Amino acid sequence: MSTQGEEQMASATNLAQNPGDRKQPVLALQEVTKTYSLGRQSTVEAVRGVSLSVAQGEFVMITGRSGSGKTTLLNLMAGLTRPTSGRVLFNGEDLWGLSDRQRSTYRNQRVGFIFQFPSLIGSLTAVENVLLPTMFAPRDRRLDGRPARQRAEELLGIVGLSDRVAARPRQLSAGQQKRAVIARALMNEPSLLLADEPTADLDERTEREIVAFLCEVQQRRNLTIVMVTHAGELLRLATRALEMSEGTLSEKIRS
Amino acid sequence: MKFLVFLAAIILTLGLLAAIVPQFTDCASDGKSVVLANGKSIPMKCHWSARAEIAVGVPILGIALGSAFSRRKETVRILSMLGVVLGALVILLPTTLIGVCTTPGMTCNTTMRPAMIAVGSLVIAASLCMLAYNELRGRAEM
């Protein structure tokens, strides 16, 4: 993924500078606020009155300082945490009007999540980790047995881990683990990919490769990506760049 | 590999038990013997079972050591099969092949015979585990 990765990065940059027409929002946040209680009469507003529309096929990057509420925002988008006020809509449907089971199905079938922290399950091999989302898929949409395994191995091959399918997470480097997580996030063919600092703790070269891969996947599958990052130099690859500051979201002016 | 050594250690212990325990639990160790019409004392048949167990226990030790140190799968397979056979012999000697005294309260009946049945069963079980593990290991490496 080295020189080819660099070529892909260049092509992705080109696309980012020409976002194209705005399409129908696939994800919409309407005046969303999230407040955490820290104890007696002490609260913190992680997200304050955020409104955001993300169209299908957009690559949105969000930057901001630590503690600005970026991860909370992603968790709200994934339906992992309930907003204190406001609505989170996916394809026009309020996530918190659904049952817990329906929200689980939404996360399983529609969303791919890439975590900031190492999130592979230690007791499973790389391919078993990639297969994990299939275990939670609804019966009528579940990919089982050999087809599932083939797809998982294909995905690991795409991310450059075809020779590491039977390795356990402790046997993989940080970069390899991240790639396995990306493969897992794509297993159920989601329409929305949420990535929380996917290149944190990685060296520059691996960072470039990961981001180039994400761009390639986004183009090929018309995937909607919302990515949180600290790395300002990656903003040029996004169709839209936003900045999170003390719980509020604003457009990022790119130089 | 570690599991194989673990099983071999178990079989080694069982082999020692098979050889040693009967020496202290036959009627001769209780001071009992058969007195013939001419006044001569001869050991009861449990004594001969105990002796025979030495002849079975020692090869079991050999099997354990061989399995622990051998790298060849074929060797471990053969040794495991031998272990099953010897485990069966440990059981058969005090029950069918030679036997022990008939009186229920005697030490050979209350202790030696059941102990050898237990030890023999465990040798068979451990040998079968070793055989199965050896086969699975071979398939995984293919």
Added chain:
Amino acid sequence: MSFGAFVLRNIVATGFRSAAILICVALVAGLALFTALVTQGSEQSLSKAKQRLGADILVVPRGSESRVQTALLSGRPTTTWMPKENLDKIAQVSGVQRASAQLYLASLSNASCCAVSEMFLLVFDPVTDFTLQPWLEQELGGPLKLGEVVGGTHVFVPEGDDFIMLYGYFLTLKANLEATGTGLDQTMFMTIDTARDMARISLSRAEKPLEIPPDSISAVLVKTADSERHAVARRIQQDLPGVAVVERPDLFQEFGQRINVVTKGFFAVLGVSWAFATLTIGLIFSMSANERRREIGVMRALGSPRHFAPRSLLTEAALLTGLGAALGLILTYCSVLLFHDLLASALNIYFLLPSVAHVGALLGQILGLAMVSVAISTSLPAFWISSGESVGAMRARI
């Protein structure tokens, strides 16, 4: 991958902890079965011994009641004598339905002439006997002939011989009685005629002759109506001050009390072990649930339903408990089966092994109890991981 494979992976991944739970459950389940087998087996043994004697009241010389009962239970012979006329006096007591005399003899110990040693010989009168005779009629189709005997389950003809030789006299073993788990299994039963014939022959053939005091008996067995038993016992005691009267419920009381002490001890240890094991397993799974909070949060993000995590925890607990309990139960039952005689002599109590069907029921009960206990102890950590937000779980620092 399947749910079952996922649970098995978790069990294997925490190998040491899983093995600890397995062993803990195996030990406690094994102890429970052992306690049940000994308790129920000794009660059954005692009941069968009383049935074998068959009497509502046992009358023996005063001062020998404890010794006689111990001899009957242990199979180690004792001799005791009282005048034969006591039989007639007892038979005439109001409320006595039937009375039959017995003689207690012993075989020679370690004699070269004899194939067996230290055997308890119980001599009965076939004319008045009401305990063995019914069984003899049923099993053998008639009374014992001269020179014929029946024995407890452990009495046997030596290999290669056709007879049992006692005091130089050849006895034919006609049948073996059902096991009682007590010394009655090593007891030989013969008629008075056979005993007297043996005594006569022993004068010339035995190393030491068999002596049966003339006009003496060892014990009288009495049959009464249940409602009158106590009254009859008092009357016998009043009429014959030189005897000791033991009623059926009080038979083998010393042994019964010893069983109580031993079984109470076992139950106490079992209770403490069970409670300790349940708490420990609950604690282990709480620790496990806490360690896996982040993992559970990740799985929620991947689309697992809320019940997945508690379900996998409870399934792990159930699998480990089921396997551990099964292992403990099977090993304990095999050990008790193999080492039954050794255990009985080590614990100094007699116990029969229950039937296979009864043991099967016991195994099921103990397994069920183990599963319920572990389910209860694991329910708290399971509930805990199912509640709370996934986000908080993912923030968990390990």
